Amino acid sequence: MAKIRFILHDGTERVVEGEVGNSIMQTARDNLVPGIIGDCGGNCSCATCHGYVDPDWMDKVEPPSENETIMLDGTMHQENNSRLTCQLKLTRELDGIVVRLPISQV
């Protein structure tokens, strides 16, 4: 298991635990974390699981694929640390990762 600290746009925090191997999007949905939608089920096709990876954790996550990068370009509130959380698989190294959520997904 690995812990994820979600910080919602209004500042509310939700700490949830997910299984190693599951995506951050999946873990958010399984725990009813508001603000992550994930309509396409993790197929990198909808860009509704957008989150900002805390700068301290950026070097611990795999870089985005070309497809993810293009999809991110289409999101509303893109920042340098924007990621599609369906593409981020939990590992032991990511235990404690902090992900901030955008004001809206669409």
Added chain:
Amino acid sequence: MTLPTIVIVGAGQAGLQVAVSLRELRFEGRVVLIGDEPHAPYQRPPLSKGYLLGEVSTAQVTLRPSAFFSTQHIELVSGKRVVAIDRARRMVGLDDDSVVAYDHLVLATGTRNRPLPVPGAELQNVFFLRTLDEAMALQARMAEAKNAVVIGAGFIGLEFAASAAKRGMGVTVLDVADRPMARAISKSMSTVCAREHEKMGVRLLFSTQVMRLLGEQGRVSGVETVDGRTLPADLVVIGIGVIPNSELAATCDLTIEDGIVVDEFLQTSDPHISAIGDVAAHRSDYAHGQRVRLESVQNAVDQARCVAARLHGQPAAYQALPWFWSNQGSLHLQMTGLRSNDEQEALRGDPSGTAFSVYLFREGRLTCVESLNRPGDHMLARKLLTGRVAVTPEQAADTSFDLKSLLAAK
């Protein structure tokens, strides 16, 4: 006062999302989710793609872990079918003779496979691909089969064909239309997809039909076409569309017309019953006010959210922009908006390559965008269409023109 009970019939993507959204909205009443498949709710899109290639497991297609249902107090009833609705007493009857009373009923009964009405369709090693059980059986057969014939060049047929070709099988796809995905996408996009499938090693036969399936010892051995061809096959996949499961609604006299007819709030002709997802026929602004029945994840989950919000006292007309996707081998196809037949096309990017988009216009207005391996175009198109931003075919076709600037100007 007792809290209301919401009963949802159909535990697919739409039905599950109603339950999830109700709990997200902090609805405190009882939520009963009834599905006739033996599995917990799962997503269908990967079944014809990663699942067949062994890249996605059964656990990974499951939409929520089993603990989710108990912690969220969602009463999941799997493997049971609702067989009757008593509108006067507001009760549903199940096939195990049990009954459940409701204050509001949501019908999310989906669709079923359209059968192939030819001799031999009942032979072994003839498959459909809609449910998890069907995908499991097909995946098992793919480990041994050498030659697949696919009947129907729609999304499901072509997704399977790409997966089978990738696994080294010989694959032939045949269709009565003159091009792939003829019902769903423009001719320009269709032409490029056909060319790319052929590069993947998929053989395509158009403007033909199956006469019968041939068998040996009860197992399929070939496909005979009406124009006299015999194609050897040790595996056949039938993907010729689906039929809405509206019979249950018809038995209690709800209005049916290619699906269960709903108003702009997704309510049926009974105010205590809503219908959503693949089975619901609704009028769409994106179809110029015509009634449509859309078979997609987007439509299922957005309609579910719309109904959940209304049941929670926040009624709003359903107006979500339709969008779809299909992955066929290296082809990543995304579509948004709805197309009609009398449209003007503008191409962005190079259709001789594998990354371009088709912008479709009707009476000068952008109505639909199809993108092949250009997800940025797709994402932007969704904003252009929801914002009803004016775009000209000339701007769409000019890659040096930044379409994003139109959003800023608005």
